[in-house]
Amino acid sequence: MLCSEVLSKRGFWRQRGRNGKYFYGGACQPPLGRKEHALTSSAILETSATASNGHHAVKHSSRLLGLKCKECGAKYEIAPKHVCELCFGPLEVAYDYEAIAAQTSREKIARGPYSMWRYQDFLPVEGTPQVNLEAGFTPLLKCDNLAKRLGIRDLYIKNDTANPTWSFKDRVVSTALSRAKEFGFTTAACASTGNLANSVAAHAARAGMDCYVFIPADLEAGKVMNSLVYNPHVVAVEGNYDQVNRLCAEVADRVNRNAEGIHENHWAFVNVNLRPFYSEGSKTLAYEVAEQLGWKAPDHVVIPIASGSMLTKIYKGFNEWMDLGLIDRKVVKISGAQADGCSPVAQAFREKQEFVAPVRPNTIAKSLAIGNPADGIYAKDIAEKTGGSIDSVSDEEIIEGIKLLAECEGVFTETAGGVTIANLKKMAESGRIKPDEVTVAYITGIGLKTQEALTGHVGEPMLIRPNLASFEAAWGRKI
Amino acid sequence: MNDRLRLTFTPSEVTKPVVCHMARQFQVEFSIRRADVQPNAGWMDLELSGEEAEIERAIAWLEEQGVRVSPVGGDVMAG
Numbered sequence: 094m095l096c097s098e099v100l101s102k103r104g105f106w107r108q109r110g111r112n113g114k115y116f117y118g119g120a121c122q123p124p125l126g127r128k129e130h131a132l133t134s135s136a137i138l139e140t141s142a143t144a145s146n147g148h149h150a151v152k153h154s155s156r157l158l159g160l161k162c163k164e165c166g167a168k169y170e171i172a173p174k175h176v177c178e179l180c181f182g183p184l185e186v187a188y189d190y191e192a193i194a195a196q197t198s199r200e201k202i203a204r205g206p207y208s209m210w211r212y213q214d215f216l217p218v219e220g221t222p223q224v225n226l227e228a229g230f231t232p233l234l235k236c237d238n239l240a241k242r243l244g245i246r247d248l249y250i251k252n253d254t255a256n257p258t259w260s261f262k263d264r265v266v267s268t269a270l271s272r273a274k275e276f277g278f279t280t281a282a283c284a285s286t287g288n289l290a291n292s293v294a295a296h297a298a299r300a301g302m303d304c305y306v307f308i309p310a311d312l313e314a315g316k317v318m319n320s321l322v323y324n325p326h327v328v329a330v331e332g333n334y335d336q337v338n339r340l341c342a343e344v345a346d347r348v349n350r351n352a353e354g355i356h357e358n359h360w361a362f363v364n365v366n367l368r369p370f371y372s373e374g375s376k377t378l379a380y381e382v383a384e385q386l387g388w389k390a391p392d393h394v395v396i397p398i399a400s401g402s403m404l405t406k407i408y409k410g411f412n413e414w415m416d417l418g419l420i421d422r423k424v425v426k427i428s429g430a431q432a433d434g435c436s437p438v439a440q441a442f443r444e445k446q447e448f449v450a451p452v453r454p455n456t457i458a459k460s461l462a463i464g465n466p467a468d469g470i471y472a473k474d475i476a477e478k479t480g481g482s483i484d485s486v487s488d489e490e491i492i493e494g495i496k497l498l499a500e501c502e503g504v505f506t507e508t509a510g511g512v513t514i515a516n517l518k519k520m521a522e523s524g525r526i527k528p529d530e531v532t533v534a535y536i537t538g539i540g541l542k543t544q545e546a547l548t549g550h551v552g553e554p555m556l557i558r559p560n561l562a563s564f565e566a567a568w569g570r571k572i
Numbered sequence: 573m574n575d576r577l578r579l580t581f582t583p584s585e586v587t588k589p590v591v592c593h594m595a596r597q598f599q600v601e602f603s604i605r606r607a608d609v610q611p612n613a614g615w616m617d618l619e620l621s622g623e624e625a626e627i628e629r630a631i632a633w634l635e636e637q638g639v640r641v642s643p644v645g646g647d648v649m650a651g
Contacts, residue, residue: 164606181576181605181617181644289650309649334649335642339631342643343575364650399651448608448615451580451640460651465578467646509651 156196157217158187160369163471171217173276173349173358175368183467184369186217194417199388202380202419209264209377215413216268216377217370224270224300228263229377231255233385233533238501239514243521247531249391251382252504253538258295258319260288260460260507260538261378261403266296266363268374273361279303282348282360284341286459287316288538293363294323305360307341309334319542334453334464341365364400368467375403379410382533383420390415392530393426395517397509397537398438398483399463401472404429407535408475428481428525429472430516432456432508436485438469442476443483449473457488457546458508460538482525486515492550494518495540505540513537575620575627576644583612585638591616598630599623617644 160169164182175184197214205211209229210222232252240248256263266289270281281297283289284307297304304325308317312329321327330337345365351357363371383390390411396404408427415422431439434456441449449469454462466472476483486494491508494515499505506514517534520526540547557563565571579591586609595602600622607616620627631641 176576176645179605181619183645284649285651286649287651307649335635335640338647338649339577339641339643341648342645345648346576362648365645365648368645400646446613447610448613450582450613451642462651463647463649465580465640465642465647469646 155192156188156214157219158189160184161187173273173278173361173366174356175366186369186373188215190413190417197417197419199419202384209267209374209381212377212380215373215380215410217373218268218271219275222267222271223274224267224296224302226257226263226267226296226299228256228267230381233382234502234504236502239498242497242501243518243526245521245526245528245530245532247529249382249386249531249533250498250502250504251378251533251535253378253536254504254506254510254540258288258291259542260292261375261535262288262292262538263296264377265371265374266292269363269367269371270296270300270302270361272370273302273363273367274300276358276361278358278361280305280360282345282362283307283364284337284362286312286462287319287542288460289364290316290320290327291323291542294320294325297325298323302361307337307344309337313545315545316542338465372402372406372468375406376410376413378403378535379407380414383411383414386531388420390420390423390425391533392423393428393481393526393532395428395430395513395520395526395532395534397461397513397535398429398431398469398472399461399466399509401429401438401466401468401470403535403537404472405468405475408479424479426481426530427475427479428516428520429476429483430513431483431485432458432461432491432512433485433487434458435462435464437464438466438472439483439485441469442473456491456508457543458491458512459543460507460509461512482520484516484519486512486519490515490519492546495547496551498536499540504536506536507538507540507543508546509538510536510540511546573622573624573627575631576617577620577631578615578617578642578644579634580615580640580642581609581613582638582640586610586612586614588637590634590637590639591618594630594634597633599626600630 162177162182165180167177167179193214202211207230208227234250234252236248236250253261280303281293282305283293290306294304306320306325307328310329310331345362348360361367411425414420435454437449437452451465454464491511494511498514513534555567557567600620603619605617634641
C-alpha cells in the first residue's frame, strides 16, 4: 500500500508543498485510551517512504494478517521491520483470530510438544520451527513457604530459569530466529549485556547461522564467556550507554541496506528488525501459566520490566485466550517490577506521566537496565487499566529477594528475579496483593549468571581439618 | 544518510528552540514524525538527514545542550 493510501485511510490531511511534494498532517490513534501523543494539526509530517519500502515480504499463512503500527494503525506486509515508516511507532504482528479459532483447541494444544511450540498457532512462525532448543514449558511452582512468609495464600513462581540457556530469552530468540530463517536470513545478531547474547549465540550455533553479538566493552568476563562458548563474533563497544545504543541501532539499520539505501535481508537483529516477531515469544509465558493452572488465568501477576515488552505480551497472551474462549474471561491484574537504579516506568506510573522519561541505569540488576524502554509506556498503561501497579526496589532489597526465594523455595534466581521477589514482598506488605488472590511471579533468569551480586551477602563455609574433633569444634556439638 | 532519533527534553530545555538552532548551526535537515511536548518535559521522534559527520556533530551538540538522544524505538541494548 502506498503511504498516501495509508495516510488517507488514517484520516490525515494532505497539501502540496512548494517543492511539489505532498505533506501530510493529522493525529494518530492513541493506544489504550491514553492521551494523544501525536502532533497537533499545526505540525507537518513529510513522508517519503512507501509502506513496504523495498522489504522482501514472504508468503504467509492465513493466521497472519501482517504488521500494524501500535500508534497510528498503519498496516504493512509481514517483513523484517520494527518501526512504522510514517510515525516511527512500534509495529506488532496482527493475527486473524477467526482463522486461529478454527484450527486451535485445548485438546490440540495439550497434544503438542512439551515446549513453547505447543502454542505455535499463536506465534508468527509459519512452518516447523527451524531454530529450536526446546525452550519453554518450564515449571510452575506452588510456593507455600514463600507465600507463608509474605502472608498470602496461593502463590506460584513461573520458573523460567529452566530454559536451555537459563533465561526467558530463549522463548523470544527461538521465535525471532525461526522467523528469520523463513525470511532467508543467515546471520543472527543482537546487542546485549547477558541473557539475550547467550541465547542468540546458542540458538544461532544450533541453527548453523553466523552470529554477531555486540556487548559493552566493560562487561564482566564471566558474562562474555557465556556467549563466547558458542563461538559467535563478539564485538565489544567502548563508549557510554547512549553511544553504545545508537551505534547498535545504526549497525542494525545500515547492515540491511544496499548501496542504493534499499532494504535487504542480511542480519537478523533479533530485538531490532525482528522485534515484532521476537516479542511475540513472550506470550507463551501467559499461555503456559494458564494451562498449568488448569486452563484458567491467575488473579495477579508480577513481572520484571526491562523494555516492558514481556509485560505487554503476557497481558496480550491472556487476553487472546479469553477472546478465543480457551480460558474464562476475567481481569488479570498486571504488576511490574523495576530496580530503583533503573526505574523509568515505575517513575512514570507513580507520577502518572504520559510518557516514560529515559534514565541512565545504575543498578546491580543489569538484565533490567534499560534506560529508554521501548514498550515502557504500554506497560504503564496496562498496569493502570488492570488495577496492577509498578514499583521499584533498592539493590539491597534485590539481594534480599534473591536470598528469600532461594531459602524458601530452593530456586536460585538472578538479580532480575530478586527484583521481582522484592517487589512481590513490598506489594504483599502494602496490601496491593490480596491474600486470596492467585498470584504468579515470573522468575526469568538463573542466579549462576549474577553470582557477583551476592559476594559478601551469603554465609561462609565452615573450614575444618580432616578429623572428627575439628568438625565437632566447628559444629559446636558432639556426634 | 538518515538517522531516526528520539530527543527527550527535561524541564530546563523544553522551552528552548534547540531543534531550530541545531538546523541553523549544522548542515542537517529534520523531519518530525511524532512528539509530545508538555510544559515540564517532552520528547520528539525525528529523522535527521545529512552527511554522517555532520549528523554526529549535531547529536553531540544536542547532548551538550542537555537533550537526551536515543534511537527511535527504544534501547537496542538488552539484558
